[in-house]
Amino acid sequence: MSELHTLRANGIRLAYRTWGDEDAPPLVLLHGRGSDGADWDPVAPALAETHRVYAPDLRGHGGSDRPGEYAFEAMRDDVVAFLDTLGLDRAVLAGHSMGAVVAYLVAAEPSARPAALVLEEPVPPDPEVPPRVVPSGPQGDETCDWRVIAAVNRWRNDPDPAWWDLLAGIACPTLVLAGGAGSHIPQDGIAAIAARVPGARLVTVEAGHLVHQERPADFLAELRSFLPAPRRP
16 A cells, blocks of 8 residues: 655645655656556556655646646656655656656756656657647646646647757666557657667557556566666665
């Protein structure tokens, strides 16, 4: 069972869940849009057999603050501050969908230096065609701050192409997990991310967008094959 915590990082309160032995090597999981750290419940207990697992609620989600600013750069800075506050040097960093975008931005930061990076169904920095509707107010069925949806949709419609260069600067071992034909994320874009990150391994698990939920055993098998056997401090 997970434990719930909060801390202040980058000027806001972040809620987060933990699993596993406090002395085990750290593994940080970043959820997708509209979810929270509980999204990792299908796989976190198994990952906690070898790692201390952390799953923060990203800003605007779950029990974390809703400051109104939801640019990916702000989420990146939150996660960097989260790692610094908890002293998680050389953590494995894994993200799904929106969380994978945050994860690859963190990995591109020279100060972050994750031990390894796992990108599950990462969103490529290519314009969405046709463009996504950007809401101007709450729609009534949001599972997160509606302004997160607006910010991410604006980015999907007009991402900074320079982010492709950021991917090329990631220096840690990287696993890219694609969901195959059942996913709404362009699979050629995911393949392009893997091709851009030096030495990245691309694996397709035919599960659709939610690989860790739809096929948790395969997700865990791929992570265990990729990650080196952890050594306790």
